Amino acid sequence: MGEQHADMPVAARVRRLEERVIAAGLATDEELDLVLARLYAGASPVNGARIVARAWADPGYAQRLLADGNAAAAELGLAETVTGYRLKAVANEPGRHNMIVCTLCSCYPVSLLGPSPSWYKSLAYRSRAVREPRAVLLEFGLELPEQTKIAVWDASAETRYLVLPDRPDGTADLPEDDLAALVTLRGLIGTAAV
Amino acid sequence: MRFAPGTLVRACVPDPDHHTRLPRYVRGQVGEIIEAQGACRLPDDRARGIAPPREEMVYAVRFPAAALWGTGTHTVTVDLWESYLEEAG
Numbered sequence: 001m002g003e004q005h006a007d008m009p010v011a012a013r014v015r016r017l018e019e020r021v022i023a024a025g026l027a028t029d030e031e032l033d034l035v036l037a038r039l040y041a042g043a044s045p046v047n048g049a050r051i052v053a054r055a056w057a058d059p060g061y062a063q064r065l066l067a068d069g070n071a072a073a074a075e076l077g078l079a080e081t082v083t084g085y086r087l088k089a090v091a092n093e094p095g096r097h098n099m100i101v102c103t104l105c106s107c108y109p110v111s112l113l114g115p116s117p118s119w120y121k122s123l124a125y126r127s128r129a130v131r132e133p134r135a136v137l138l139e140f141g142l143e144l145p146e147q148t149k150i151a152v153w154d155a156s157a158e159t160r161y162l163v164l165p166d167r168p169d170g171t172a173d174l175p176e177d178d179l180a181a182l183v184t185l186r187g188l189i190g191t192a193a194v
Numbered sequence: 195m196r197f198a199p200g201t202l203v204r205a206c207v208p209d210p211d212h213h214t215r216l217p218r219y220v221r222g223q224v225g226e227i228i229e230a231q232g233a234c235r236l237p238d239d240r241a242r243g244i245a246p247p248r249e250e251m252v253y254a255v256r257f258p259a260a261a262l263w264g265t266g267t268h269t270v271t272v273d274l275w276e277s278y279l280e281e282a283g
Contacts, residue, residue, distance in 0.1 A: 086231060103217050130219065130270045131263055150268035156215055157252045157273035158234045 039110060045185040047073075047081055048112040048162055051089070052188070053180035056167040065089045069162065073112070081111045090153060091164040092190075097148050098163045099137070099190035101129035102155045109160035113188055120189065130154060140191040163190040195251055201227045202282040203255060205274065213241035216278040220270075224282045225257040228271060236275055250276040 021027050051073060055062035065072035069087030073079065087109065090098040102108060106121040119125050128136050133150045137143075144150070153161045165187045171179060186192035197203055207222040215237045231252045239247035255274050259266030 088231075103219070104215060131259075132266065133268050151256075152268055152270045154217065154270055154272045156217055157231070157275065159231055159252075159254070159273055 040115065042081060043111045044114045045112075045183075045188060046180070047078055048109075048185075048188040049180040049183035050076055051078070051112070051162070052164055052183045053176045055089075055164055056171075056179050057176045062091070062164070065164065066091060078112075082109070083111075085109065085160045086158055087112070087162060088153075088159045089162045089164045090151065092166040092193075094166065095145075095148055096151065097137075097144055097190065098151045098153065098161075099129060099133050100153050100155060100161045100163060101126055103127065103130055104156055107155040107160065108189075109162060112160075112162060113185055117185065137191060140186065142192055163188055165192075165194045168194055195230050196276055197227045197230070197251075197253055197279065197281070199227050199229055203227060203253075203279040204282040205255070206278050206280065210238065212238060214238050214278075216274060217272060219262060220255075220257055220272050220274075223257055223261050225255040225261075225272070228254040228256050231273060234275070236277065238275075248277075252276070253279065255279070 018029070018032055021032070022029060051065065054076060055065050055072075061072065061075070064075070066089055069089045070079075070082050072089070073082040073087060092098055100108075101120075103126045106116055106126075108116045108120060110116065125136065130152050133152050134144065137150075155161055165183065167179075168182060171182065174182075182194055184192050184194060187194040202224055203226075204224050205216060205220045205222060209218075209221075231254060233249045234252050236248040236250050252273055252275055254271050256269050256271045259268045259270060262270060
């Protein structure tokens with residue numbers, strides 16, 4: 001369990017569940033730690049940002065990314081990172097904004113985005129994102145033009161979604177590494193423009 | 195693949211007495227098939243320990259917010275197993 005959650009009430013509940021699992025002989029403490037270590041090894045929004053930066057720099061790559069997210073991730077050496085799920089990238093463009101949620105739990109491409117933010121797992125985000133996304137985005141500080149269409153993606157099955165933000169103006173001369181540095185975790189989920 | 199992209203489908207209404215991944219807010223609502231995502235094991239069977247679980251095509255289905263909530267101009271796309279859906283005709 002991540003150390004940043006050690007003082008949260010849920011931590012004690014998780015630990016009690018772990019103890020039941022261990023007592024039942026289903027797994028050992030070491031095995032549980034190993035599962036989490038594997039899950040989080042290399043899991044970072046830097047991975048998602050690299051994919052976005054390449055898509056901005058190379059329109060051909062952007063096309064391949066939108067057609068087959070897993071194959072496009074593999075092109076950047078992320079085949080092992082994007083495994084166990086189907087990756088679907090959805091592109092923002094002028095007049096269209098995408099936003100990701102999992103209303104049933106908190107499905108999310110951890111390996112590409114790093115551990116999910118607590119708000120992503122909150123009941124408030126999960127229930128309101130599908131019902132009043134424009135109001136939710138406003139609370140995140142993102143005010144979209146009235147005519148911009150919002151597409152919400154509820155990751156309720158085996159596909160994990162990644163938002164491809166629209167490339168910011170004034171970045172035509174930036175190298176790919178600098179482009180990647182512009183991309184934020186919230187941009188990859190769709191609660192920020194970039 | 196039972197439903198081609200563009201097909202209008204209705205999400206099932208009945209509430210099963212077991213685990214399901216059909217969100218309640220789309221039940222009975224009509225949406226449009228956006229894409230078929232490939233076959234996946236049915237969570238309703240997996241959760242009940244039914245071996246082997248059924249494998250079914252999963253579809254991305256887009257619902258207009260106005261149909262779901264009576265208001266709103268956005269869309270909500272939900273990934274749903276084939277047996278959760280019927281053709282809306």
